[in-house]
Amino acid sequence: MARKGILVDYQYCTGCYSCEIACQSEHNLYLNQWGVKVMQQGPWPIRDAEGKETDKYVYDFIPAFTKVCDMCAERTSKGKLPSCVHHCQANCMKFGSVEELAKDLEKKPWQYLWVPPEA
Numbered sequence: 374m375a376r377k378g379i380l381v382d383y384q385y386c387t388g389c390y391s392c393e394i395a396c397q398s399e400h401n402l403y404l405n406q407w408g409v410k411v412m413q414q415g416p417w418p419i420r421d422a423e424g425k426e427t428d429k430y431v432y433d434f435i436p437a438f439t440k441v442c443d444m445c446a447e448r449t450s451k452g453k454l455p456s457c458v459h460h461c462q463a464n465c466m467k468f469g470s471v472e473e474l475a476k477d478l479e480k481k482p483w484q485y486l487w488v489p490p491e492a
């Protein structure tokens with residue numbers, strides 16, 4: 374069977390945390406346990422070559438998958454999307470075969486492809 378992964382277009386992640394909650398709810402996790410955790414970078418100003426702060430800022434939200442994630446094996450075996458993907462408010466996560474997602478990855482920067490270890 375083709376390996377599956379999740380392509381995350383974090384340029385469009387709004388930091389709404391719906392993916393975290395969807396995962397915790399789907400898997401009955403504790404409140405301090407996450408299959409995916411949204412990390413915040415910034416805000417901090419980008420400096421120019423002389424070290425002066427510019428009016429540009431780094432301010433990103435990056436969902437990070439953890440060892441708890443089983444890629445929603447039960448849901449996907451029934452043809453459903455992983456819960457986090459299904460509930461993503463910005464539609465910035467895509468589930469599919471690694472081969473197909475790698476093609477999408479090449480088309481646009483500010484993305485990453487999450488592939489869990491094979492069981």
Ligand code: SF4
Binds near residue numbers: 397441456457458
């Ligand atoms: S794929 Fe499923 S188990 Fe993994 S983070 Fe998303 S909701 Fe949680």
Ligand code: SF4
Binds near residue numbers: 390464
């Ligand atoms: S649900 Fe989507 S938009 Fe919201 S924090 Fe998660 S990845 Fe970002």
